[in-house]
Amino acid sequence: MTTTTATTSTTAAAGASGTARTQLAGSFDNFLSLLTTQLKNQSPTDPLDTNEMTAQLVQFASVEQQIAMNQNLESMVSLQQAAQLTAASPMLGQRVEVEGDLLPLQDGSATVRLPAAGAARTARVAILDSNGKTLREAQLTLGTESKDWVWDGRDSSGKKLPDGAYKVAVTGADANGGVATTSFTVLGTATAAERVDGTLKLRMGSATYGFDKVRSITGGG
Numbered sequence: 001m002t003t004t005t006a007t008t009s010t011t012a013a014a015g016a017s018g019t020a021r022t023q024l025a026g027s028f029d030n031f032l033s034l035l036t037t038q039l040k041n042q043s044p045t046d047p048l049d050t051n052e053m054t055a056q057l058v059q060f061a062s063v064e065q066q067i068a069m070n071q072n073l074e075s076m077v078s079l080q081q082a083a084q085l086t087a088a089s090p091m092l093g094q095r096v097e098v099e100g101d102l103l104p105l106q107d108g109s110a111t112v113r114l115p116a117a118g119a120a121r122t123a124r125v126a127i128l129d130s131n132g133k134t135l136r137e138a139q140l141t142l143g144t145e146s147k148d149w150v151w152d153g154r155d156s157s158g159k160k161l162p163d164g165a166y167k168v169a170v171t172g173a174d175a176n177g178g179v180a181t182t183s184f185t186v187l188g189t190a191t192a193a194e195r196v197d198g199t200l201k202l203r204m205g206s207a208t209y210g211f212d213k214v215r216s217i218t219g220g221g
Helices: 010-041 050-091
Strands: 094-098 102-105 110-114 122-128 134-141 147-151 164-173 185-189 192-196 199-204 207-210 214-220
Touching: 050 094, 050 192, 050 199, 094 199, 102 110, 102 185, 102 207, 110 122, 110 164, 134 147
Parallel strands: none
Antiparallel strands: 094 185, 094 214, 102 164, 110 147, 110 185, 122 134, 122 164, 192 199, 199 207
């Protein structure tokens, strides 16, 4: 089952904006009350400075306009976030390739995609738990094209591990066995799209990635 969820900070922003409007209204009412009282009781020989009064009125009007503008921006951001989540919906249930060091184990299987041989001729793939302990590793020879290594979800002793997000590290080696830089990607089935702290995120099981890490959509999961 796939779901689309949205987590936004717009509620907090709206609350802050509402508080600002309430405070402004209260301050403006107090200002008008004081101004009216002062006008009623001003001394004919020392009248209220009209320039100062005008400046204060302009300042209040300016702040009120800014708050109204912030309201409009909040509405626009909310609509944009909804549009982005809607646009991400077709990805759910699809096989997605992403760049990242989190490997989603889904239904007892996970896939690491290795590049074609370059400076690196072989690659060591290590699966680690959240504490950095190596659970499983494999030594692979890189070929003329990219290749997928499929992890069956078992540790080095053959124990079946639960689905979840595991760390993956890939170390390349050149023809002489020296360290060589190599890249890798992970594949999984997209299960949710969500908004976290104003950023659109893609979930594959328990693993979460930024949409900027998506490299390809390869079809059904």
